[in-house]
Amino acid sequence: MSVRPALRFWTRDLWEGARSEPGRVGLSFLAVAIGFTALTLLLAVLDGLRARAQDLVRELGANVMAVLPAPREGDAAIPLLRTQGERLALQLPECRVSALRRYEVGMPADKSRVTVLATDEFLLPLRGWTLEAGRNLDRRDVQEGARHVVISSALARRWKAGIGSLVSLEQTSFRVVGIAALGGGGLEQETVDTRIQTGEQVVLLPHSAPVAWGGESREEIQRADAIFVQVPPDKMVADVLPVARELLDDAGKEGLSWITPDILLRGVHRWQNAVRLAGGSIALLCLVLGGTTLMSLMLANVRDRLPEIGLRRALGATRRDIARLFTVEACLVTGLAAVAGMGLAGLLVEVIRRRFGVPLQLGAAQVLWPLGLAVALGIVFSYWPARLAAHISPAEALRNE
Amino acid sequence: MKLETPVLRMDGVCKSFPSPAGRVEVLKGVDLEIRRGEFVMITGPSGSGKTTLLHIGALLDFPTVGRVLFDGQEVSGLEEDRLCGLRKRTVGVVFQRFCLLSRRTALENVLFRFRYVGGEDRENRRAAVEALETVGLAEAADRPARVLSAGEMQRVAIARAIALRPDLLLADEPTGNLDAASAVSVMECFRRLNEAGLTVLLVTHNEGLLRYASRHLVCAEGVLKS
Incomplete structure (x- = not known):
């Protein structure tokens, strides 16, 4: 028809x-x-x-797991040390490892607070954060304890800071070498350990920078709040997890919390x-x-x-x-x-x-x-x-x- | 001498239907031959099997026993598709209650004849208008079927049946729902079509219409008599 x-x-x-x-x-x-x-x-x-x-998963980083001191009722948590991160990096050469120490620093100028992450050159790529301007912290910054910082784009906007600007943290001046877009704040409190959240007002600086906010001793500065391990794409986090656990066994089986994508998505x-x-x-x-x-x-x-x-x-x-x-x-x-x-x-x-x-x-x-x-x-x-x-x-x- | 093939021929056609009391024999060995150009009228009382006979002739039903030949071709064992193909083009049927689509206009009802045939839109429309002119309803083409009088409705039904120029026009009690004047106009319509060469088979219980027929048969208790 x-x-x-x-x-x-x-x-x-x-x-x-x-x-x-x-x-x-x-x-x-x-x-x-x-x-x-x-x-x-x-x-x-x-x-x-x-x-x-x-x-x-994107917030945590692709193929990334995090290890944190396990919270304990009554007793103080067993501390996590930067050296444990170094041990993981040494024993798991195919993985990328980064430890961080986190500080909340008050800014007297506008009575606000920023999150300072004392870390190394690996945290930024490991967490999948992208540079918008300048450069990341490098090995030399970390080795020399350079007073260089990478700040979040939200903070750069607030401070009207650009590459080369000087920012003052607890009376110490740092030069901005990079501006990075951090995660979108997807790791919310009800689903994930708050200690791996960063927020939007963030400063990254070398862990070796000669600062000791809050009157911490050198030993305390060696402590880490979290260690992130990125497994290479050809391996599964679940395969590396038992090895990493074994390596950090000195902290005791109950001493550490492990956050993997599986746990995150549970x-x-x-x-x-x-x-x-x-x-x-x-x-x-x-x-x-x-x-x-x-x-x-x-x-x-x-x-x-x-x-x-x-x-x-x-x-x-x-x-x-x-x-x-x-x-x-x-x-x-x-x-x-x-x-x-x-x-x-x-x-x-x-x-x-x-x-x-x-x-x-x-x-x-x-x-x-x-x-x-x-x-x-x-x-x-x-x-x-x-x-x-x-x-x-x-x-x-x-x-x- | 070579004999002309009849348009419709039935040989020993029987038809029975199941009922709670067992099978009911409606047709009991009917022999019928309708030649081209004839106007055959079958009369008989209600329940005598006239409509069943017409349905078999219109290829709408099959006999339980016997043969039906349409234009020399046996149709009793035809496949569904071929039977439907024959129904589309070779027979036109007019029903007692018109069977019009009330929401459509007279022209659209006639055009419905082409629903399963296809063809070009313009050609179909031309044929439909011509059919309406043949039954004298050209001026009612755009009127919805529901506002037409009963006589007009039946004439639209006739136009629909003849729009594809069938070989055989079958009508089941076409004046059963009409007053005397409308019945005359409808029967005049059949007469004109027959005079123009169309073969007509009409069943009715109204013997007053016999004057229009060229041959008269009587159906009584499932048997057909001259």
Whole structure:
């Protein structure tokens, strides 16, 4: 058949099919649309959690694990020493190791506080932080205890500092050699040990810089708040972890906390599973209810449209033509309901994200999945009514005229 | 002398339907031959098997026993697709209750004849307009079917049936729902079509219409008699 008349006939058929029982069609449409709203919201939550998981891993650094002194109730924590980091670096030559000591320093000028990380040249690349200007701390800075710092871009903006500017920390002047974009603050308190968070107002300086804020002794300066180990891309963190644990066994099995990507994502995975189970059940239930309503609509339609079926058969329609008519009508209802449901879900996602800060995300997959499912739903739930319509003999259908 | 092949031929056609009381024999060995250009009218009381016979002739149903030949070709064992192909182009059917799509105009209802046939849009439209002119309803082309009178509706149904110039036009009680004046206009329409060469098979219980037919058969208790 030529395309134009065929299109005209199909449009007319579908339009009249939808108008034949507006109440019933509307009800099915509503039921299916609710199902797709639930499904799209579920997908948006899951995608938000997936993005959140990626953020967390990115924040920690690719293929990175961190070791920290384990917090102990009552007793003081067993200290972590920079030398332990050096031992790891020596025994695990394929890994990149960086230790840091963290200080909170007050800035009398504006009564604010900045986080100072006394570290080496490896921390910046290891954590995946990128330089926006200047250079990173280098081996010479660390060996000579140079008064050079790399500051976060947020701090550079606040201080209006550039490369070569002098900044004063606890009455000691440092020259800014680099400005870096740090992580987006994704490692939030409820999921991760706060000691590996950096915030946005950060200064990186060589651990050998001759400063001792807070009146710490030389021994105390040798202490580290965290050691980061980056495993090469061809190895898994889980493979290196037992070796690293063994190497630092002198601190005792209970003396250290190990943070790996798996541990970091445990909370997110827990949420993902819960949402998948609870949200998935609700979405599935809604869709099945919508589909059942659609099926009852189609069955009633077949019964009401018997003379029309007879007429179509008398005019040469095959069984396939009749089945296709009802199936396409059902797919049209589910497809439009899916679009409406997704539109509503998109609106809800925007409101929830803005008002409650919940990490929801709507991408192409959240649109394509429901659309594909809509067509599948239309086909599955119209299969029986369409088959029933197709198998009615034309003479029998016309007797109902 | 070479005999012309009949448009429709039935040999020993029987048809039975299942019922709670067992199978009901509706047609009991019907033999029928309709030649090109004839206007055959089958009359008989309700329940005599007229409509079943018409449905078999219109290729809408199959006999339980017997042979049906359309233009010399046996159709009883034809595959679905070929049967539908025959139904599309070779037969036109007019029903007692018109079977029009009420939301569509008269012209659109006639155009519906081409729904499963295809063809060029312009050609289809031209044929549909011509069919409406043949039944004298050209001026009603754009009126929705639901606002037409019963007689006009039936004439639109006839236009739809003839729009593809079928070999055989079958009508099931076409005046059953019409008043006397409308029935006359519809029957005049059939007569004009027959005079133009169209073969017509019409079943009715109204013996007052016999004057339009070139041949009359009576269906009684599933048997056809001259």
